[in-house]
Amino acid sequence: MNESIIQLIDVVKTFGDQRVLEGVSFDIPTGKTTVIAGASGQGKSVILKLILGLLSPDAGRIFVDGKDITRMRRKEFNGIRTNFGVLFQGAALLDSLTVFANVALPLEERTRLSHEEISAKVIEMLERVGLQGHESKFPAQLSGGMKKRVGLARALMLEPKIMLFDEPTTGLDPEKSMDIYRLFYQTQQQFGYTSVIVSHDIPKIFNLADQVIILNMGKVLIFKGAKDIQGSGAPSIQALVDKTMGNIYHSNELE
């Protein structure tokens, strides 16, 4: 097994006159949790979209499971995409489908399972994320936290090797945020996926991280977890962290 499941090498991405990523390189270790943090507009979500092939880099290379996705044809890349599960910021549920149909969608489209088998799997997954009894509701009838749970259930249906979370707790109150993190922790234990989390929710998310990547002005700083950041002692890093994410060192939750 590769030590790094995802590798970015000298990735550059520009939007108009704005260079968002300037030769960004880092590895995402297999089976671990990597948190990508940074202030708004630093390109955190852009990195996720580059990994997912929703955007193309202007320069540089991106490897997923040892394969260069920047030089891949669409059809070939779709094969790689089945390794991914994604929880979007707004959950991105198909609003014309019920909860059941949303969760069943990847199985219906990507497998040859019978309706009975799909139904059993969907019911089981909805129970895991605590949404039994809500199968026939539409996304518009759900709260923000419930939508994220449905999004997570849908993302996990094909048992992905890599889970990407784009701001998983944005718009949720602290209690619901904790529920989502708990669910994230439980599912990672069950499925053993590699996870990449883009988040602003710094103190809480750092407790889950094996690696923290901080984006600033198109560059990256890489730490092996919250303690590594604390231990770095470099005033420039502390100033940067304070500036971009608030004073995390005084957070009790970090301890």
Place this chain on the structure above:
Amino acid sequence: MMLHQVEKIGESTLYYLQDLGRMGIFLFHSMAGIFKRPFRFSEFIKQIRVIGGNSFPVIFFTAAFTGLVLGLQGYYTLRKFGSESALGSAVALSLIRELGPVLTALMVTGRAGSAMCAEIGIMRISEQIDALECMAIDPYRYLISPKVLATIVSIPVLAQIFNLVGIYGGYVVGVYLLDVNPGAYFSSMELSVVNRDINLGIVKSFVFALIIVWVCTGRGYFVHKIRNAGYGAESVSRVTTQAVVLSSISVLVWDYLITAMML
């Protein structure tokens, strides 16, 4: 100053070329999606109902009143030449060759085309299309192709319904209000309408259907790439208006081109 103007023209040219290329590729993928498996037959039937079935009342009333007006206008024009008996022919030819396909296309653009554009646009800005791509589900096959096929099937059928209702509208005015001989109304029609006229109308309907579904779904699909469209809900609303205007103008331009080519 001069250099700035040249730069702006160059930028606009590049943008429109890119946009045209994008839309061309979009059309190719949308058509190819019809032949990819599994085809979403239930979605196709649903779209037939949404695009075709739900447009029926609008088409019926538009056709009825168009036929009534054509009957009135035609009668008073033909009376000047003593040819009132040719009313059936005048109404039928106007409808079958021109008004049936064109008005049907314009009505469907306003009713179903705008809805398709807004639906796809909302799916784009709320990342639903990205979610499909991330699940390795082809969004063209899943979302666009059933709409394309349903529109291509629905509009020619609606245009024939339009013609039929319009012809009876003209009949009501001519025969019941203006005393035209009912036999003369239909016999003049039978003598003057030939297969070529019907084929012209059908070809137009197919072309218009393709234009409408291409422009409306394509604009919605690329809502995030359209210049000066703004962001979020505002962009969807602007792009929907743009799609309706562009489809309507394209229908009228292609109406002229097809007529010029086939007459």
